[in-house]
Amino acid sequence: MTVQTAARSGSTDKLLILAAVCFAGLCMPLSFTAPSVALPAIGRNFGVSPVALGWVMNAFILAFGSTVMAAGALADRYGRKRLFTIGMAAFTVISAVIGYAPNLLVLELLRAVQGVAAALAMAGGAASLAHEFDGEARTRAYGMLGTSFGVGLALGPVWAGYLIETFGWRSVFLTGVAIGLLVLAFGVPRMSESRDPDATGVDPWGTATFTATLLLFTFAVMEAPHRGWSDAGVIAMLAGAALMLGLFILVEKLQQRPMLDLSLFAYPRFLGAQALPLATAFGFVVPLVILPARFIGAEGMTEIEVGLMLLPLCLPIAIVPLLGAFLTRWIPAATLAAIGLTLAAAGLAWLATVSPGSPRMAFILPLALIGIGSGLPWGLMDALAVSVVPKERAGMATGIFSTVRVAGEALALAATGAVLMGLTRAGLGPVAGRGEAQLTTLANELAGGGLAQASVLAPELSRAAMMLVYGDAYRSTLIVLALINLATAVIALLTLRPQRAAGIDGHQACRA
Missing domain, CATH: 1.10.287 (Helix Hairpins)
Known part of the structure; x- marks a missing residue:
């Protein structure tokens, strides 16, 4: 084999490796957005309340968030390729099994296991890119990984809506099987093993x-x-x-080599980078998860219509992160992040003015503004966070960032759900002939978009009255989310201003 032929072969292998990690990255947002659209159908199938359905999402998020740092440490110690292979194999098997869950409890337990498998795959895969690529090639590799996340977010709701209406909600969990098999067959065999020789293993x-x-x-x-x-x-x-x-x-x-290096939090830039995913959790992820229940329960849409309605929110995440990375040549990362979060806050405030029952076109522009605004900081977060540590600790760095991001999403969803339910309960006030427990049940149904069930529980309340309470609670919740984004914009300006993202370790990462 000539040197030129060997170079071409090596280049082809690297492209297949990148494709494998990117397809794995595509699976993760699909595993997040598709179930959010499927929640109402799952609730109808199992006959459970919106509160119980929350763990279909939280089980995956918490399992991922609580194990991804340990997965990063394991990848550094035992090999990034090995962890990626184990994670993708497990994710593929669980994706095949989860579609046959007989009840909600089994579904939630399988979602937790799926989250652990996803953590192993992403910790190993993202760290492998730092080993396989250098310089500008690494910039492009992380940019493609970010794009794959964005494509998953953009296509997830539409794809889920189509599958649910055509084959039922269980089919949304089977997409990961086909993707997982492709990754294992064509990408994994070409990956080279890498590890941190000084790593001590999991903590x-x-x-x-x-x-x-x-x-x-x-x-x-x-x-x-x-x-x-x-x-x-x-x-x-x-x-x-x-x-x-x-x-x-x-x-x-x-610990001599902790899985979370607490000294990193002494760096303002690192703290600022960790604040960005918390803002996007409240500004982007929360609307992405709670809007399907509103669209189906309050607006009367079908699942596939919900997928189409979420496109203005999700589609920018597939494009804007790359634009943000490109703009760092002229505009500091702090300024871009602050602009993006401010735009997202404006979109959330605009969405708060859209009352239940409004024409569907009224949702389009505010959702697009939220998506565009969230996409700008999303394309800067990885490079800002990972660049703080040496290359050989890439597993730990990706683990820390992923943990903050995913744990933040879990907490954001839980906190927002609590706020929405509390505001709904306050809006209902005392309903004649009902105790506290009955009022709480009614508020749960209404906050989850279950207006039909709420009408059964409180037939004396008109639908118009319920829509008014629901709309007021939703409006106030969105205003809170907007204020969180504005506060984080200020944090970004204060902590990230000294450096431009383009100068961070010579590379830029985009992630959705």
Whole structure:
């Protein structure tokens, strides 16, 4: 084989490796957006309330978020290719099994296992790109990974709507099987193994305490609207979360090579980078998850119509991150991030003015503005976060960033659900002949978009009255989300201003 032929062969292998990681990246947002569209159909199938359905999303998010740092440490220690292969194989098998879940509990447990598999795959795959590519090639590789996430987000709702109406909600979980098989057959065999020779492996105590912190806090936030914030169980869970967080920090400080290097949080730029995914969680992910219930329950749309309605929100995430990375040649990352978050805040405030029952075209422009605004910081986050650590610790860096991002999404969904339910409960006020428990059930149904079931529970309330309560609660919730985005825009300006994203370790990463 000549040198030129070998170079072409090597280039082809790298393209297939990149394609494999990008297709794996495509699976993750599909596993997130498709089930969000399927939730109403799942609820009808199993006959459960919107509150119970929340764990279909949270089980995946929490499992991913609580294990991805450990997955990054395992990738550094035992090999990025090995972890990527194990993760994709497990993800493919679970995707095949999950479509046959006999009840909601089994579905939620399988979603948790799927989240762990996704964490292994993404930690290994993203870290492998840092090993396979250098310089500008690495810039383009991470840009393609970000684009694949964006494509998954953009296509997920439409694809899910089509599958649900054609084959039923169970079919949305089978897409990962076909993609997983392609990745395992054509991409994995061409990957080279890489690891950090100084890595010490997973931190079991750190993983356990961090997972306990996330679970206790998220469960407390989800349960508080139903039990009340003064409930002994809620207080106990919040206290337990605080205790576990303290133990986690202590454990990490005692580790020679912790899975979470706490010293990184002394860098303002690193803190600013971690704030960005929290803002996009509240500004983009939360609307993406809660809007399908509104569109189906309050606006009377079908699943495929919901997918089409979400396109203005999701489609910009496939395009704008690359535009943001390109613009860093002339505009500082802090300015771009602040502009994007401000645009997203404006879109959320605009969406808050759209009352239930409004013409469908009234949703299009505010949703597009949210998507465009969220896309600008989304394309800057990876490079800002990963560049703080040496190349050999890429697994840890991607693990930290993914953890903050995904854990933030879980907490954002739980907190927003609690706010929406609390505002709905307050709007209902005392309903004649109903105790606190009945009012809470009614508020849960109404906040989840279940106007039909709410009408059965409270037949004396007209649909117009319920729509008014629902619209007021939704409006106030969206205003809160807008304010969070504005606050983060200020944080981005204060912490990220000193450096331009284009100068970060010579590369730029885009991620959706």
